[in-house]
Amino acid sequence: MEILCSKNEFHYINDIALATLNDVRRKYFLNRITADQRCIWVDKADSIFETYTGTKITKTLVWMLRHFRVDTNIRDGVGRITIVNPKASFQFFKK
DSSP states (O other), X not given: OHHHHSOOOOTTSOHHHHHHHHHXXXXXXXXXXXXXXXXXXXXXXXXXXXXXXXXXXXHXXXXXXXXXXXXXXXXXXXXXXXXXXXXXXXHHHHO
C-alpha cells in the first residue's frame, strides 16, 4: 500500500513498469486513499476487498465474513478478496 499511495519513483524499474505502476496508483490518488486505509471496490456483479495482508490474515477475514453470510472467495496471493453479490452482502456492514 505504501508504494501504491506514494509518488515515489524507483530508479531500478524500466519505463513500462513505471507506466504500469502509475496506472495502478491512479485509482488510489483519485479517491484520496492513504496507505493506512483498505478499499472495497464495488462493481455490479462483485466487489474486491483489497487487504494487502498475508495469507493467514486474508483467510481469517474470509472465514469471519463467511460466518456473517457474506459470500467471499480469495482472489489472489496479495490479499484481495472477492465479495460475490455485493448489494446483498453489504447489508451485513450496515448493522
